[in-house]
Amino acid sequence: MDSSALTISHDYLDIDSIIAVNTKVTTKMESTVCKLGFIDPACDSENIVKNTKLELPIWLTRELYNDGLATFELPKGYNESFRQVLEADANVVDLHRLGPNYYRLGQFLAALNLPESTAIANCLVDTFYQRLRRIMDFSSNSPTSLTPEIGQFVGKLDNEEVKLFEESRKAMEKFKAWEDRRIEKILSNELVTKLRKRKRAAMELD
Amino acid sequence: MNFIDRCVSLLKELSSSKKDFLPVYNNEIVSECITTMKRLFEENQKEALDTSTDSASSQDGFIVVKIRHSILLFIKRCLIAYHHERLNRLKKLRWEFGSELPTEVSCNLTPKEIEWFAKYCSNLSDYMGRLNEGRGFDLTLNRTAPKRIFIQVRCLQDHGDHELEDGTTVCLQKDNLYYLPFSQCEKLIHQGIIEQVSD
Amino acid sequence: MFIQDLGKEFYELLYGQRILVLVNYDVDATCAAKLLSSLFRSDNILFTIVPILDAEDLFVTYTAHRASVKYILLINIGASLDIVELLEPEDEQVFFIADSHRPVDVYNAYRGNQVRLLMKNDDAGEIPSYEDLFRDSDDEDDDEGSQSIAGMTLEQLEKRQERRTWNEKRLKILSEYHEFNYYGESVAWTFFNLARKLGKDSNELLWLAIVGIYDLRLTGRIDRNTFKGYLGQLKSHVKRLGDLKSNVNLFREATPIDDIFNAPAGRRSCISVTHKKDLQLLLYRHWNLHDSLKHTMHVSCQFRVWHLRGYKRLLEFLAELGIPLRQSKQKFACMDLELRKHIQEWVSDLTEKYGLSKIIDDTFEASHGFKYKFVASDVVYGVKALLESPNKELSPKEKFMKALDSLSWTKTDVLIEGIELAKLQHSAILKAVHDIIEMRAIESAGPFLHTIIPEGAPDAKLFSYPGCLIALARFALEAYVVSVRRKRVLDLPLIVVTPDVNTPGCSLAVGIPPVSQDPTKNLFGTAFIEAGKMINCQIEVTLYDMCVVRFPSEERSNLFEALIIQLR
Numbered sequence: 012m013d014s015s016a017l018t019i020s021h022d023y024l025d026i027d028s029i030i031a032v033n034t035k036v037t038t039k040m041e042s043t044v045c046k047l048g049f050i051d052p053a054c055d056s057e058n059i060v061k062n063t064k065l066e067l068p069i070w071l072t073r074e075l076y077n078d079g080l081a082t083f084e085l086p087k088g089y090n091e092s093f094r095q096v097l098e099a100d101a102n103v104v105d106l107h108r109l110g111p112n113y114y115r116l117g118q119f120l121a122a123l124n125l126p127e128s129t130a131i132a133n134c135l136v137d138t139f140y141q142r143l144r145r146i147m148d149f150s151s152n153s154p155t156s157l158t159p160e161i162g163q164f165v166g167k168l169d170n171e172e173v174k175l176f177e178e179s180r181k182a183m184e185k186f187k188a189w190e191d192r193r194i195e196k197i198l199s200n201e202l203v204t205k206l207r208k209r210k211r212a213a214m215e216l217d
Numbered sequence: 218m219n220f221i222d223r224c225v226s227l228l229k230e231l232s233s234s235k236k237d238f239l240p241v242y243n244n245e246i247v248s249e250c251i252t253t254m255k256r257l258f259e260e261n262q263k264e265a266l267d268t269s270t271d272s273a274s275s276q277d278g279f280i281v282v283k284i285r286h287s288i289l290l291f292i293k294r295c296l297i298a299y300h301h302e303r304l305n306r307l308k309k310l311r312w313e314f315g316s317e318l319p320t321e322v323s324c325n326l327t328p329k330e331i332e333w334f335a336k337y338c339s340n341l342s343d344y345m346g347r348l349n350e351g352r353g354f355d356l357t358l359n360r361t362a363p364k365r366i367f368i369q370v371r372c373l374q375d376h377g378d379h380e381l382e383d384g385t386t387v388c389l390q391k392d393n394l395y396y397l398p399f400s401q402c403e404k405l406i407h408q409g410i411i412e413q414v415s416d
Numbered sequence: 417m418f419i420q421d422l423g424k425e426f427y428e429l430l431y432g433q434r435i436l437v438l439v440n441y442d443v444d445a446t447c448a449a450k451l452l453s454s455l456f457r458s459d460n461i462l463f464t465i466v467p468i469l470d471a472e473d474l475f476v477t478y479t480a481h482r483a484s485v486k487y488i489l490l491i492n493i494g495a496s497l498d499i500v501e502l503l504e505p506e507d508e509q510v511f512f513i514a515d516s517h518r519p520v521d522v523y524n525a526y527r528g529n530q531v532r533l534l535m536k537n538d539d540a541g542e543i544p545s546y547e548d549l550f551r552d553s554d555d556e557d558d559d560e561g562s563q564s565i566a567g568m569t570l571e572q573l574e575k576r577q578e579r580r581t582w583n584e585k586r587l588k589i590l591s592e593y594h595e596f597n598y599y600g601e602s603v604a605w606t607f608f609n610l611a612r613k614l615g616k617d618s619n620e621l622l623w624l625a626i627v628g629i630y631d632l633r634l635t636g637r638i639d640r641n642t643f644k645g646y647l648g649q650l651k652s653h654v655k656r657l658g659d660l661k662s663n664v665n666l667f668r669e670a671t672p673i674d675d676i677f678n679a680p681a682g683r684r685s686c687i688s689v690t691h692k693k694d695l696q697l698l699l700y701r702h703w704n705l706h707d708s709l710k711h712t713m714h715v716s717c718q719f720r721v722w723h724l725r726g727y728k729r730l731l732e733f734l735a736e737l738g739i740p741l742r743q744s745k746q747k748f749a750c751m752d753l754e755l756r757k758h759i760q761e762w763v764s765d766l767t768e769k770y771g772l773s774k775i776i777d778d779t780f781e782a783s784h785g786f787k788y789k790f791v792a793s794d795v796v797y798g799v800k801a802l803l804e805s806p807n808k809e810l811s812p813k814e815k816f817m818k819a820l821d822s823l824s825w826t827k828t829d830v831l832i833e834g835i836e837l838a839k840l841q842h843s844a845i846l847k848a849v850h851d852i853i854e855m856r857a858i859e860s861a862g863p864f865l866h867t868i869i870p871e872g873a874p875d876a877k878l879f880s881y882p883g884c885l886i887a888l889a890r891f892a893l894e895a896y897v898v899s900v901r902r903k904r905v906l907d908l909p910l911i912v913v914t915p916d917v918n919t920p921g922c923s924l925a926v927g928i929p930p931v932s933q934d935p936t937k938n939l940f941g942t943a944f945i946e947a948g949k950m951i952n953c954q955i956e957v958t959l960y961d962m963c964v965v966r967f968p969s970e971e972r973s974n975l976f977e978a979l980i981i982q983l984r
Contacts, residue, residue, distance in 0.1 A: 369457065393813070395464050
């Protein structure tokens with residue numbers, strides 16, 4: 012994760028990371044800073060006064076935090092009460108709603124050297140471990156067309172988990188195709204078929 | 218701070234579009250981001266060159282410059298990621314569609330991207346031409362190990378006359394059944410003109 | 417030119433070459449195409465299969481492909497058309513024609529190397545000799561019109577007279593030759609024999625040949641004796657190829673054929689063909705007994721199910737068989753096991769009493785694995801329904817490809833779909849016959865009977881296909897003969913006219929021979945053409961069968977008048 016704004020991390024170009032890191036958190040300024048008024052859209056003055064609360068993206072908050080200028084609350088899903096819920100049973104939680112990039116943001120927070128960082132890190136690992144079983148189950152044993160049940164399940168997964176699910180599914184499909192001797196059959200490229208379907212759908216609408 | 222959200226919206230647009238196709242290049246937001254970056258840079262410059270302040274406010278000034286700079290870097294990161302993702306998808310399109318892109322796809326590209334694509338295609342064909350001891354080798358074919366020399370295919374669109382490697386022509390009409398050598402069918406199958414029929 | 421040895425004079429020429437195969441839209445041709453495609457694939461002969469709907473289609477397809485092929489094979493097309501005149505091919509191109517339509521056009525027979533007919537000499541019929549048809553024209557009409565009669569020498573006059581008598585004789589021979597249309601050997605069978613000669617025959621190919629032969633039988637193109645001839649040969653092949661399979665036994669001693677559960681896995685996935693005597697009820701395995709009895713032509717006509725009394729008799733028959741009515745209306749596979757096992761026995765006991773002599777007959781059954789068992793006639797009806805399906809969303813070529821798919825054992829769901837369509841087809845036929853009899857829509861026009869399907873009839877779209885139309889005509893004539901107890905109707909042929917849904921403004925007409933005469937010899941092919949010439953109207957003969965023609969709807973009454981004059 013980005014440990015400072017000035018170095019380039021391994022996920023510099025990753026879109027999901029960027030979106031995750033842009034999550035807004037409630038920041039409380041610990042000291043007054045002149046001429047920093049522009050970061051607060053609600054503020055008219057040029058300065059930021061101590062004890063103002065604003066919603067800032069977390070990457071910006073980190074800058075302020077590292078200089079001791081602000082503190083912030085952990086975003087929803089990472090605080091103590093939530094961690095307890097996850098510890099109890101992670102399978103019922105809708106991680107997609109909590110933030111489709113739960114794990115990424117969690118990793119970011121863990122790298123920040125907050126007092127709760129270790130706890131967050133442990134919680135992440137534990138949550139993933141608990142949910143993994145279900146993901147494996149659903150992806151390896153489902154029919155080729157997505158039933159509503161599976162659709163619902165996927166809807167509650169975090170983006171990382173969705174990627175894992177898709178990979179697992181693809182692998183299972185390939186195996187089934189090998190079993191049915193379907194791999195001998197050459198298919199037109201996926202995108203070409205998709206494009207044709209789109210065209211046909213567009214023509215039908217006309 | 219709204220401009221930051223606008224910037225991220227670029228990326229959200231890209232991530233929500235289907236992973237394979239390119240949406241229209243969002244010139245508006247990109248140029249907005251660039252102007253914002255310029256503005257921030259100028260303000261920082263002004264601030265940095267402004268030596269007529271006392272030590273307390275210069276401390277603050279330092280912070281302000283730092284914050285502005287980090288915003289600048291963030292916007293830069295967004296823009297680079299946006300363009301990088303688009304180019305990656307474009308690269309993949311070469312392997313799916315061949316060097317001729319259908320109009321539905323190419324209408325969403327900027328002229329620079331089209332130029333880049335042409336260069337990539339020529340790089341790829343140059344490389345492929347040098348394989349196999351100079352005789353050339355098409356990497357886009359035979360992605361699965363072929364099982365037969367000849368295959369039975371059915372034509373999906375009227376394609377007219379198609380020349381085979383031995384010089385003879387085959388007239389490809391819709392819904393005819395053909396039995397042809399595998400090597401010459403594969404490209405047509407990839408393009409969706411014919412489909413393989415199993416028995 | 418006729419080719420007797422298909423192996424040497426046809427197949428061997430094709431090694432390393434490409435061939436264009438043009439196929440007609442009937443079941444026999446479809447089976448032959450499928451058979452040939454597996455033969456060609458085993459020898460890496462490149463081919464292209466294109467289905468042909470009518471003469472125009474033939475011309476267009478040939479023009480598109482003419483530059484790229486040397487050998488062209490026509491299946492069930494072309495024997496009765498003058499191919500060279502129609503298509504004007506290049507000199508090097510060779511046409512092979514495997515067609516069961518007869519009589520063979522005389523130009524095809526004498527065209528030499530360019531047109532090669534894949535049929536045995538005795539199967540091709542009595543073709544008039546060369547001298548009777550063609551003569552050198554060097555001493556022809558150069559002095560025909562230039563001199564008056566008085567100025568000619570005796571010799572010239574005699575020559576002229578001789579020429580005239582020769583011409584008259586020629587015309588007479590040709591008109592006799594073309595008077596009746598009939599059918600020769602099944603093309604699927606011809607190609608199966610080729611496969612056998614090459615040593616490449618198998619159960620799958622045998623099954624295709626069986627289906628082709630049954631198509632000829634069920635559409636009335638061959639009579640019982642010819643069919644019996646085939647039957648003997650088919651039975652011996654079934655035995656021979658069946659035994660071969662039981663010898664391929666990798667793991668244990670020879671097991672009896674029924675012991676399929678212990679067979680090595682390979683055997684379970686190949687098809688096995690058996691011969692047996694079975695109920696000849698339409699699609700009864702895929703339908704229920706009651707409907708099947710109602711829709712089978714000879715049962716339906718025997719009982720006259722369109723009358724209430726007749727229907728009651730049918731129900732009595734079922735009751736006497738010992739089958740409860742409720743069960744007979746359930747799907748056959750869901751009936752009681754006891755009933756299903758004994759039904760054939762019980763029916764055979766009652767055939768005399770109810771006059772159902774044709775109800776039990778020889779048939780062949782193919783099974784694949786544990787699930788699918790099909791009888792030859794089921795497959796024929798299924799494939800026919802797919803070829804003639806009224807589905808507007810599929811082009812005719814797509815329907816042909818579907819029919820071709822249905823013959824493949826990995827795609828049996830397509831065949832099941834076809835069988836469902838066949839049920840619809842036959843229900844429509846029964847209903848139409850019902851209406852015709854009830855409304856007394858069959859009228860006599862003197863030398864023939866005729867009936868007209870009204871323009872807006874709901875099932876008219878099903879009858880716009882020649883195969884279905886012929887089936888309707890046969891059923892209608894049979895039903896009429898049975899309802900009207902006059903001796904005279906036994907000698908009258910029937911013409912059925914229906915609006916052609918696919919070609920607006922045109923109608924299709926089919927003529928079938930009277931019940932008392934040979935059903936395989938049909939004179940309407942030439943009769944329609946001659947009548948058309950008489951009224952100067954464009955009559956288009958369908959490629960499927962010469963007795964089905966297409967003509968502009970408004971000429972109908974003129975056509976009938978011309979026919980009356982013709983047939984008197």
